Amino acid sequence: MNRRHVLIPAGALLAIVVGFLVWGGLGDNVVYYLTPSEAVDQRAGQEPGYRFRLGGLIEADWLEGTDDGVRFMVGDGAVSIAVEHTGAVPQLFRPGVGVVVEGAWEGDTFRSDTLLINHDEQYRAVDGEGTYQVPTTRP
Amino acid sequence: MTRGATALDPTSRATTAAGVVALCLVAVGLYMSVTAPAEETQGEAARLLFVHVPSAITAYVALGTGLVTAAWYLIRRSAAADLVSAAAIEVGVLFTAITLLTGMIWGRFVWGLWWDWGDARMVSTAVMFFFYLGYLALRRSITDHRVRAVRCAVLGIVGFVQVPIVHYSVLWFRTLHQGPSIIRPDLGNSTMDAAFIAPLGAALAAFIAVLAYLVAVRVRIARLEAAVARSTTTSQPVGASVSPPSGLSV
Numbered sequence: 001m002n003r004r005h006v007l008i009p010a011g012a013l014l015a016i017v018v019g020f021l022v023w024g025g026l027g028d029n030v031v032y033y034l035t036p037s038e039a040v041d042q043r044a045g046q047e048p049g050y051r052f053r054l055g056g057l058i059e060a061d062w063l064e065g066t067d068d069g070v071r072f073m074v075g076d077g078a079v080s081i082a083v084e085h086t087g088a089v090p091q092l093f094r095p096g097v098g099v100v101v102e103g104a105w106e107g108d109t110f111r112s113d114t115l116l117i118n119h120d121e122q123y124r125a126v127d128g129e130g131t132y133q134v135p136t137t138r139p
Numbered sequence: 140m141t142r143g144a145t146a147l148d149p150t151s152r153a154t155t156a157a158g159v160v161a162l163c164l165v166a167v168g169l170y171m172s173v174t175a176p177a178e179e180t181q182g183e184a185a186r187l188l189f190v191h192v193p194s195a196i197t198a199y200v201a202l203g204t205g206l207v208t209a210a211w212y213l214i215r216r217s218a219a220a221d222l223v224s225a226a227a228i229e230v231g232v233l234f235t236a237i238t239l240l241t242g243m244i245w246g247r248f249v250w251g252l253w254w255d256w257g258d259a260r261m262v263s264t265a266v267m268f269f270f271y272l273g274y275l276a277l278r279r280s281i282t283d284h285r286v287r288a289v290r291c292a293v294l295g296i297v298g299f300v301q302v303p304i305v306h307y308s309v310l311w312f313r314t315l316h317q318g319p320s321i322i323r324p325d326l327g328n329s330t331m332d333a334a335f336i337a338p339l340g341a342a343l344a345a346f347i348a349v350l351a352y353l354v355a356v357r358v359r360i361a362r363l364e365a366a367v368a369r370s371t372t373t374s375q376p377v378g379a380s381v382s383p384p385s386g387l388s389v
Contacts, residue, residue, distance in 0.1 A: 009293035016270070016300060031313040032257055055313075090251045097180060100315060116251045121317040123185065125176040125334035 060095035201231030226357035259312035
């Protein structure tokens with residue numbers, strides 16, 4: 001094998017490793033969303049109107065449709081945040097399901113304009129009647 | 140050379156048989172996927188499970204085959220291992236593409252978006268896809284057989300690093316994509332109802348059979364291409380082996 005046989009693949013390997021190290025080195029920055037606890041903790045350091053994604057479970061206690069969206073609580077078991085979402089509500093939206101909302105703080109409410117469903121890795125067969133049972137918690 | 144192209148050739152008949160088996164398994168997998176129950180949260184969209192997941196696992200298997208045969212080539216300098224490695228990786232790229240496409244459709248239906256560059260699973264899969272596209276491009280850019288085989292073998296081995304990265308991305312990073320349901324750290328505790336396991340297994344068997352068939356066909360094509368290249372470069376002037384097709388004119 002001459003030098004080029006080694007150099008090209010070695011370069012490719014290096015590129016992959018460096019790429020993933022840089023990416024992995026960003027560490028906690030590579031999170032798709034903040035949990036409600038993290039959102040509350042980090043709020044002091046954020047500029048007003050700072051946009052971020054907030055992810056958690058839709059809580060069952062308080063949930064109401066509005067003219068142009070929905071109001072509900074997103075929680076992670078420790079902290080719950082009221083979300084006022086303007087825009088389309090996905091078909092899978094229901095208490096107990098995970099969501100990721102994108103927007104910013106407005107007072108103590110999180111005002112969102114993008115609502116994504118973030119379901120877990122559970123696959124439950126619909127029983128004979130096709131009834132829906134509210135899932136309890138994520139593992 | 141013509142012997143390899145006839146239908147009576149044993150490898151040709153084995154390939155055809157593999158194709159028939161694959162077709163039967165696809166039919167069974169399709170039937171079981173359609174008759175499986177709907178899923179509580181995702182409803183009917185969860186049926187994409189029976190395409191997306193087998194496709195991803197089949198891509199892993201194909202790229203793993205590419206890795207093992209590439210190593211085999213480097214150890215034994217077997218021309219057959221080189222051909223199988225390239226064929227497996229090429230088909231692996233196809234299944235990676237199917238995984239990406241079905242994932243996008245599923246994501247649109249269930250999560251509410253086609254794609255997001257902020258998601259580690261999506262991005263790592265896309266990186267892997269483009270890396271192996273690069274492998275295929277490299278393969279076409281080198282004419283010398285031995286140089287091509289060595290470089291592709293090393294690239295095929297190196298690139299496989301990405302398979303565990305793709306699989307574990309959902310555990311290492313906080314993603315929109317959910318974690319693994321079956322191949323998870325607590326392996327015994329599948330989070331998938333038994334009603335989905337059988338159709339998923341049937342679909343996976345079908346995908347693996349299709350993989351085997353496509354690789355066999357691709358290796359045959361590569362062999363024929365190599366034979367044509369040899370016959371045109373060694374014994375005849377350029378163009379002499381090309382004659383107008385006979386029997387096709389009406």
